Amino acid sequence: MILSSSVIEHRDALGGLREPLERALENCGGLGTVCELESPAVGVVDSPTKHLVRNRAGQPVAVVLRSRHASPGLIARSVVKASLARKVLGSDLGRVILPPVLSGESDAVSFAVYPWRAPLSGSRWLWPLQRAALRAPLLRWLRRATKATSGMVDGDALRANFHEPLRYMAGSATFGETTRAAAREAIGRLETGTWKPRYVLAHNDLWKGNVLLHPRSQPGTLWRRFVLIDWAGSEVGGYPFYDLVCLGMSLQISRRRLARELRAHCEMLDCRLDDAKGYLLAWLGRLGTHLECFPVERFRALVSACCGWMFPVVDGRC
Numbered sequence: 001m002i003l004s005s006s007v008i009e010h011r012d013a014l015g016g017l018r019e020p021l022e023r024a025l026e027n028c029g030g031l032g033t034v035c036e037l038e039s040p041a042v043g044v045v046d047s048p049t050k051h052l053v054r055n056r057a058g059q060p061v062a063v064v065l066r067s068r069h070a071s072p073g074l075i076a077r078s079v080v081k082a083s084l085a086r087k088v089l090g091s092d093l094g095r096v097i098l099p100p101v102l103s104g105e106s107d108a109v110s111f112a113v114y115p116w117r118a119p120l121s122g123s124r125w126l127w128p129l130q131r132a133a134l135r136a137p138l139l140r141w142l143r144r145a146t147k148a149t150s151g152m153v154d155g156d157a158l159r160a161n162f163h164e165p166l167r168y169m170a171g172s173a174t175f176g177e178t179t180r181a182a183a184r185e186a187i188g189r190l191e192t193g194t195w196k197p198r199y200v201l202a203h204n205d206l207w208k209g210n211v212l213l214h215p216r217s218q219p220g221t222l223w224r225r226f227v228l229i230d231w232a233g234s235e236v237g238g239y240p241f242y243d244l245v246c247l248g249m250s251l252q253i254s255r256r257r258l259a260r261e262l263r264a265h266c267e268m269l270d271c272r273l274d275d276a277k278g279y280l281l282a283w284l285g286r287l288g289t290h291l292e293c294f295p296v297e298r299f300r301a302l303v304s305a306c307c308g309w310m311f312p313v314v315d316g317r318c
Helices: 015-024 074-096 126-149 155-171 177-192 242-251 255-269 275-288 296-314
Strands: 007-009 034-037 049-054 060-066 102-106 109-115 198-202 211-213 226-228 235-238
Touching (some): 015 060, 015 102, 126 198, 126 226, 177 296, 242 255
Antiparallel strands (some): 007 034
């Protein structure tokens, strides 16, 4: 979810939400202006609308997310999944997930109102500073979340969520031979029992755009200040390593740091380093067979980027 500072005034955007929002913001300086945030991903027809709400003093206080009619339950699903993720993580790790101040349905689509938090900078000088400061706390949180939420995969789920997606990746001419060969090797380890997959809580879209910061006025270390948003695609029984790869690419971590993180996650999941490829390909295969509104071209680019970034590290080629 992209929360850009580029906005245009949009007074009538709230519709039937205006009165309940006014009541919800009484203690935040009242309801002032409403601005439409810059449109996110082009071509994703189910992407929700986003509006920034300022109080009467002009301070940003809330963000309103509304589903589009192409996917009217998207925001409701995100609210439910975020709540499940907080429950699974527990109070300490779950503090990074903001609960909405208001949610429900209006005009036949679901909506949620969240307290405003600052997006990370797009500045060429500030973003590198934020990136350097956030690397360690974000990667530390992901390690702890992986350890806290991992669980074994049963037989039926193993076939549906690992064998079948890997066969798709191994058999599709869309992907290069390196990717197909890695999928075949992962299938072999599944069949011999040398790889016993585990589930974890997976965000599935963990990148810079879904990391926000609490105001500087809030006390605590940087790990206490960041929040993670957009949990609509998350899974309590999800695949390890995809979040690590996406976050690592977004934060531009070094290959040496990636290797260290991969080894740490493999140790927690009781698997070989090669199995990290299998986990990543199983998730990509599952996504590829359930694209829905996700453009095929973006999926192919995603496979190329993820595999091209992780595989050389796993293989010791960098």
